Amino acid sequence: MTMTLNAAWRSASRRIDRLDARLLVEQVATCTHADLIAHSTRTLSADQLCRFEALVGRRASGEPLAYLLGSAEFYGREFVVTPAVLIPRPETELLVDLAIERLRSLPNARILDLGTGSGVLAVTLARLCPGALVTAVDLSPAALAVASGNAVGHAVEVSFLAGHWYTPLGESRFDLIVANPPYVAHADPHLQGDGLPYEPRIALTDGVVGGDGLACLREIIRGAVTHLRPAGWLLVEHGYNQAAAVRQLLGQQRFVEIGSWCDLAGIERVSGGRLD
Known part of the structure; x- marks a missing residue:
């Protein structure tokens, strides 16, 4: 099973915050926000979709977004967090x-x-x-x-x-x-x-x-x-x-x-x- 980036974003937005859903799509697809908009019909592979759905489930359960993304911003810089x-x-x-x-x-x-x-x-x-x-x-x-x-x-x-x-x-x-x-x-x-x-x-x-x-x-x-x-x-x-x-x-x-x-x-x- 595959799904387009836009469809994955819309689907996840029904379960979690829309911005969080977007960031998780970009994380799994290794793309930027501009890529997501310009190539919204690009598809996630079955493996990517599986990982994405797992991340969305964890976020819906309350796990902090920073841990799912592996980073957080501080004072205008990006830092690895675990x-x-x-x-x-x-x-x-x-x-x-x-x-x-x-x-x-x-x-x-x-x-x-x-x-x-x-x-x-x-x-x-x-x-x-x-x-x-x-x-x-x-x-x-x-x-x-x-x-x-x-x-x-x-x-x-x-x-x-x-x-x-x-x-x-x-x-x-x-x-x-x-x-x-x-x-x-x-x-x-x-x-x-x-x-x-x-x-x-x-x-x-x-x-x-x-x-x-x-x-x-x-x-x-x-x-x-x-x-x-x-x-x-x-x-x-x-x-x-x-x-x-x-x-x-x-x-x-x-x-x-x-x-x-x-x-x-x-x-x-x-x-x-x-x-x-």
């Missing part, structure tokens, strides 16, 4: 914006990305700050493999280290530390929807039963004091209702110029401070 890593979100781009502002006067800055996942923060900062020395840490070997591949794909050098937060760093100090750690509380109902059951739980929640989701943030903020250079900055992403708590944690350490910044939805999404 189920071993969290799918990058647009709100995390705020971390890049804030980091760049603080690195303008530091052309040879030392940057640390904690819990790098797919490496989007480390790789993007390495691209935007070509003189910087970027180090990225993650506990997951599978995530580090994805991140390393993304660094190669974007032609940047990043030092990737395996371990728990600051453990593999010794006495190294940095001008800037960024982190998008697990911050969703263990029992938060949001973990059951929006494709999150397919993403690595270790990247979403600290797993502390009855906790507030701040365990990783507490550890990162405490450890930053001994791993930042004088006047170095720490910037962390957190949950929609955690900004005040994170500012308090920063205030309990040697941080000044403490603040929180809103994402495009007007939600306080990133907090940070400068080491005094």
